[in-house]
Amino acid sequence: MNCVVFAYHDVGVRCLKVLLARGVQISLVITHEDNPTENIWFGSVAALCREEGIPYIAPEDPSTPEVIAQIRAAQPDFIFSFYYRHMLPVELLELAKSGAYNMHGSLLPAYRGRVPINWAVLQGATETGATLHAMTAKPDAGFIVAQTAVPILPDDTAHEVFGKVVVAAEQTLWQALPAMLAGQTPHLPNDLSKGSYFGGRKPEDGRLDWNKSAQDVHNLVRAVAPPYPGAFEQIAGDKITLTKTRRVPAALSQKLTQQYAGLAALLDEGRLYARCGDGNYLQIGHILINDKEVPLEHYLNYKTA
Structure with missing residues (x-):
């Protein structure tokens, strides 16, 4: 199986390693250039790609005709998004023969949207996790493939919870991949009426x-x-x-x-x-x-x- 991956941050690094460990061919990775004004405390997808010899690009806009042409040429079975920071257009998602999937840092349908871990801690949640779900035009709205829960302890910081969610994302993808590669991707409900949506924070x-x-x-x-x-x-x-x-x-x-x-x-x-x-x-x-x-x-x- 062949995939194109949009990835950034620690979740991007760990999930790419899971794909490699499961023997999935990664034809192309799309990532971000690090922002020099941002506190870069997380792992580098670009560095991992260089180490593993995986082709990668870091365009400002992933929806340009040039980028879409590169993805179309790769003929991906799957498209994955692991903590990539831009929404992907439907035109791009449709290039994946077996579907396009995102790893989100909450237990969907709860905490859809931006910075879900920070919002969960701010709201006093006692549990969160990672969810692999199908990508659609609407953010975090596609069917759920798999999810893994982690606890939020009373004095945990968002950074500490993020470390747990990185492991949960790795476990979720590892466990889901065999069925996905066999053409038996689970389709679990993602009932938005029972969830919540939050925007970015400044x-x-x-x-x-x-x-x-x-x-x-x-x-x-x-x-x-x-x-x-x-x-x-x-x-x-x-x-x-x-x-x-x-x-x-x-x-x-x-x-x-x-x-x-x-x-x-x-x-x-x-x-x-x-x-x-x-x-x-x-x-x-x-x-x-x-x-x-x-x-x-x-x-x-x-x-x-």
């Missing part, structure tokens, strides 16, 4: 709002913790970024409230706490001021009762 969306509950603030910090831009506030002209927080038991929050008369931030037995809108405290484990790491107690200079 660094500004990480702005802290201490009027929200401790759980909501904690979820935001986890969802955008490094290598993502971080949860931040601006006080007295300085940017303060929280990169690690922890929920504390209700009894401790009550004790701190009584002992410190509801201070907005306090240091107790060497631990830094900040008060949220629901009256509960979060423990702050790490902060940056103007993108530089500083001792936790420096935060007290910015917070008042």
Whole structure:
């Protein structure tokens, strides 16, 4: 079997390795040029292609006549998309004789759309995963081939969850490929009425709002913790970024409230706490001021009762 693959990021690297391990011929890979302004903390599809001798291109627009002509010439049985960042036009999808399939970082139909892992953490989800599904004109709407679930633990950051989803994507593709290559691709329902859709996120969306509950603030910090831009506030002209927080038991929050008369931030037995809108405290484990790491107690200079 012969395929053309659109791939980027760690999921792209690992799923390409799965295809190779399963003996699938990869005629062409389409990837992205790395953005010099972006924090590149993930694996390189282009580097893997060079190591394995796989032809690859990195066009700005995958839907140009030139790119489509290259894919048509490859006569692919399958087209795969593994964390490629552009939607692919139907004209291109139809070039795959046995179908075009995408690996999405959620348990569809939940969290369709952009940055699904970050949204799942932000929303307080306790589970997510990877889903291999058919590509259609509508994003993340085609039938499901297979999916694998992973847990989201209470203090997991989006980056930690992403690592689990990379493994889930690898497992999902590995398990699905034999049936797909035998012409027996599963067609499982993807009921959009039971799911959700979310758009992209910008660094500004990480702005802290201490009027929200401790759980909501904690979820935001986890969802955008490094290598993502971080949860931040601006006080007295300085940017303060929280990169690690922890929920504390209700009894401790009550004790701190009584002992410190509801201070907005306090240091107790060497631990830094900040008060949220629901009256509960979060423990702050790490902060940056103007993108530089500083001792936790420096935060007290910015917070008042």
